[in-house]
Amino acid sequence: MATEARTCAVTGFRVYRQTEALIKANAVTAVVFLLVGGVAAVVVLLTRWLGLFAPRIFYQFIALHGWSMLIFWIIFFEVAILHFAGSVMLNTRLAGPRLAWTAFGLMLAGAVMVEAAILRSPLNHLSFQPYPPLRGTWDFYLGTDLFAVGALVAVGVFFATVYRARREKAYEGPLPLVVYGAFVTAVLAVATLLVGAMVFVPAFLWSVGLIPSLNPFVWKLVYWGYGHPSQQINLGATISVWYLLAFLTVGGVTPSEKISRLAFVLYLVAINLGSAHHLQTEPSAALSVGWKWINTGYLMHLAVLGSMIHAFAVPGSVEIGQRARGYDRGVFQWLARGPWGNPAFSSLVLSVALFGFLGGTTGVIAGTEQLNLKWHNTTAIMGHFHGVVVAGTTLAFMGLTYYVLPLIFRREVIHRRLAAVQPWLFGIGVGVMVVAFMQLGVRFGLPRKQPDVFGFGRSPLAFRYPPEVFALLTVAGVGGLLALAGGALFVALVVGTVLWGRRLTDQELQRDYAIPRPASNPGHPRDVSVRGTFILCLIFAAFFLTMYLANYANLARAWPIGH
Amino acid sequence: MAVAPERVYWHERVSRLERIWVTLAVVMVVVFFSAMMLVWHAVGRQNTEGQAFRVDPAAYRAQVEAFARQYRVGEEAGRPVVEPPPGGDVYMYATRFAFYPILRLRAGVRYTLHIASLDYLHGFSITHPHQWNLQLYPGYEWVLPFQPTRPGVYNLACNEFCGIGHEFMLGKIIVVER
Numbered sequence: 191m192a193t194e195a196r197t198c199a200v201t202g203f204r205v206y207r208q209t210e211a212l213i214k215a216n217a218v219t220a221v222v223f224l225l226v227g228g229v230a231a232v233v234v235l236l237t238r239w240l241g242l243f244a245p246r247i248f249y250q251f252i253a254l255h256g257w258s259m260l261i262f263w264i265i266f267f268e269v270a271i272l273h274f275a276g277s278v279m280l281n282t283r284l285a286g287p288r289l290a291w292t293a294f295g296l297m298l299a300g301a302v303m304v305e306a307a308i309l310r311s312p313l314n315h316l317s318f319q320p321y322p323p324l325r326g327t328w329d330f331y332l333g334t335d336l337f338a339v340g341a342l343v344a345v346g347v348f349f350a351t352v353y354r355a356r357r358e359k360a361y362e363g364p365l366p367l368v369v370y371g372a373f374v375t376a377v378l379a380v381a382t383l384l385v386g387a388m389v390f391v392p393a394f395l396w397s398v399g400l401i402p403s404l405n406p407f408v409w410k411l412v413y414w415g416y417g418h419p420s421q422q423i424n425l426g427a428t429i430s431v432w433y434l435l436a437f438l439t440v441g442g443v444t445p446s447e448k449i450s451r452l453a454f455v456l457y458l459v460a461i462n463l464g465s466a467h468h469l470q471t472e473p474s475a476a477l478s479v480g481w482k483w484i485n486t487g488y489l490m491h492l493a494v495l496g497s498m499i500h501a502f503a504v505p506g507s508v509e510i511g512q513r514a515r516g517y518d519r520g521v522f523q524w525l526a527r528g529p530w531g532n533p534a535f536s537s538l539v540l541s542v543a544l545f546g547f548l549g550g551t552t553g554v555i556a557g558t559e560q561l562n563l564k565w566h567n568t569t570a571i572m573g574h575f576h577g578v579v580v581a582g583t584t585l586a587f588m589g590l591t592y593y594v595l596p597l598i599f600r601r602e603v604i605h606r607r608l609a610a611v612q613p614w615l616f617g618i619g620v621g622v623m624v625v626a627f628m629q630l631g632v633r634f635g636l637p638r639k640q641p642d643v644f645g646f647g648r649s650p651l652a653f654r655y656p657p658e659v660f661a662l663l664t665v666a667g668v669g670g671l672l673a674l675a676g677g678a679l680f681v682a683l684v685v686g687t688v689l690w691g692r693r694l695t696d697q698e699l700q701r702d703y704a705i706p707r708p709a710s711n712p713g714h715p716r717d718v719s720v721r722g723t724f725i726l727c728l729i730f731a732a733f734f735l736t737m738y739l740a741n742y743a744n745l746a747r748a749w750p751i752g753h
Numbered sequence: 754m755a756v757a758p759e760r761v762y763w764h765e766r767v768s769r770l771e772r773i774w775v776t777l778a779v780v781m782v783v784v785f786f787s788a789m790m791l792v793w794h795a796v797g798r799q800n801t802e803g804q805a806f807r808v809d810p811a812a813y814r815a816q817v818e819a820f821a822r823q824y825r826v827g828e829e830a831g832r833p834v835v836e837p838p839p840g841g842d843v844y845m846y847a848t849r850f851a852f853y854p855i856l857r858l859r860a861g862v863r864y865t866l867h868i869a870s871l872d873y874l875h876g877f878s879i880t881h882p883h884q885w886n887l888q889l890y891p892g893y894e895w896v897l898p899f900q901p902t903r904p905g906v907y908n909l910a911c912n913e914f915c916g917i918g919h920e921f922m923l924g925k926i927i928v929v930e931r
Contacts, residue, residue: 245920317914321874323891324916364762406874407890445771447762471886473805473893479794487787494786498778502771554782559790560799563885567876567912635883637876637912642920646910649850650830651923653908655881724770731781738786745799749884750863751899752800 199696200597200703208287209277213270213598215294220266221684227258228677239667241644248641253308256318262301267587268427269344275372276351282360285350293343300337303329317639322404331394338383345376367450368434374454375426386416414465422461424583431586432504438593439535441706442511445720450503456496463490467557471566482559494554501546502727506720515706521722533609537589540617545582548624551734561741570631572638573624581620588680596703601691609683616676622669626662634659803897810871810891820844821854829855847875847889849916852909852924859931860904869894876912901928
């Protein structure tokens with residue numbers, strides 16, 4: 191059939207219409223939830239910073255913000271990525287497009303149910319972590335279950351598509367690295383969603399009275415087998431997107447296929463132990479020192495090693511691409527002469543840098559047995575996960591969107607100059623906010639999920655934090671506003687492009703979005719030096735080590751506790 | 754498509770710089786960072802190792818109230834201020850939306866803290882001046898030694914969402930000269 195598929199003028203991939211429609215539907219839905227989450231963020235931010243809204247409104251909107259951003263925006267976008275990686279990158283028709291649409295419908299229905307349950311009344315909602323014995327309404331739990339089932343079906347379609355591509359020999363050689371990363375991510379997603387069902391299905395039965403009670407300790411323990419791994423899906427997806435962007439923007443390929451794949455395998459083996467970090471300040475006894483040492487130490491750090499490898503390989507890919515294009519002078523010309531006018535490139539660089547320095551290091555620090563005493567449930571934790579999923583994942587996905595618009599929607603991104611500014615506005619805003627959150631949490635102990643640090647709802651034991659706290663809250667507020675402006679600009683650019691962007695012909699696509707090829711013939715790309723990356727990584731390691739030790743030094747001044 | 758590797762990528766040579774980086778990462782993250790957790794148990798004074806027991810919330814509440822009656826020295830904001838013998842056991846419970854009672858302790862003295870939630874999940878945070886944070890569950894009693902360092906007023910806040918009114922949930926530990 192002539193209309194069943196087209197060949198992408200830029201990448202040469204076969205793009206099947208069915209896949210294209212599914213990618214569009216999932217990506218657009220993702221952006222809608224990004225918008226909802228952004229509106230909720232305004233309420234959250236103005237309450238924390240200025241105490242503008244009542245606590246109950248704050249709790250309601252923080253739940254709306256969390257579910258919209260952390261789950262719906264990111265997972266709808268990830269499903270779009272899976273359809274792309276499975277069908278487009280492997281030149282195969284989607285296995286079960288109807289199932290893929292069913293998955294989309296289930297996810298959408300679930301998401302709408304959850305959002306409606308949160309919005310209906312502040313008393314119906316729970317905070318983002320809905321720990322029993324706090325009880326939500328039945329539709330909240332049913333919504334989460336429907337969404338999870340839908341996501342599982344979508345992941346199943348991905349596996350079936352990869353299997354079909356392999357059987358039909360639709361691609362040559364091993365899986366491309368990006369698909370390999372997406373595959374590992376999909377395996378993690380299955381485990382995560384099944385564990386999610388282990389807590390949200392009983393919670394649903396409890397909410398309708400079929401189960402008398404839930405053990406809060408066991409529930410939270412199992413919940414984190416879903417709560418943290420759901421963010422490890424983001425990690426895997428983000429890194430896959432980084433490799434893809436390095437290739438699309440500068441023609442970069444990893445310094446070593448073998449090592450990059452090993453890093454993904456390390457994730458597969460160990461990353462879900464990230465959930466154990468949520469048990470560092472639990473009533474002990476159940477979790478002995480030995481258990482924590484092995485699991486949150488050696489084993490979890492194998493996954494961190496995976497991240498350290500990507501920390502080298504992703505910038506290394508960019509350096510290889512750039513040097514092959516002829517930006518080969520000195521140590522850093524490759525970076526200085528990057529295609530900075532391309533918002534996808536600046537998104538990539540900012541996302542990697544912010545994720546690494548702010549999100550990654552703090553994840554290891556906050557997850558360290560004793561250091562968690564200072565971090566647990568303070569605003570520093572908000573700093574950590576905004577560093578990871580906002581400055582990292584969201585910014586990377588925004589970067590990829592600047593390719594999805596021309597290559598999938600076949601429209602020219604409107605207002606290129608604003609688009610070039612957008613990642614900076616967003617990235618710097620989030621970065622500033624994250625650093626302020628960490629200071630507020632670790633140094634000043636500001637609790638998370640606390641809407642009124644000014645008067646504590648007129649509590650008789652109300653006290654006053656030192657003035658630095660209010661200065662830092664202002665810094666966080668201004669950073670947050672910048673990020674919101676960057677996010678709003680992104681949504682405006684996407685909506686504007688999808689609705690009114692000029693349609694692109696194949697010739698124009700080839701001219702404007704061609705993947706850079708080596709200027710001369712520099713030989714095998716992997717032999718090109720990565721010494722700039724090496725120096726950047728040494729700086730990163732020095733920063734990481736300093737922060738790690740500084741946190742222990744800070745802890746040493748606290749009241750002694752424990753045996 | 755260049756995004757795919759050559760056929761047999763595992764025979765590829767890994768560049769020297771990448772080999773150095775991976776080695777460095779193994780030494781720093783896997784070896785040193787992991788070892789540090791155990792080292793701190795030996796040399797550090799802030800660890801979470803203690804004991805935990807399942808308790809009946811009503812019985813635990815009665816125990817804390819008996820403790821508060823026995824060592825009561827005053828009252829603030831409707832809550833007893835309690836000064837136990839230096840070096841002894843101190844009992845506290847968390848409930849929506851208060852930490853009970855208010856403690857008066859001696860600086861530099863090691864006490865044994867008993868703390869449990871009576872109803873929902875709560876966060877026990879010595880927030881200002883910031884010391885550390887513990888997670889509480891209904892029906893589970895933590896028992897941990899601890900030692901206030903300097904005199905002053907230490908404010909407690911709940912840092913786990915426990916319902917509407919959570920923002921209201923505070924407590925206090927007063928530390929006086931030895």
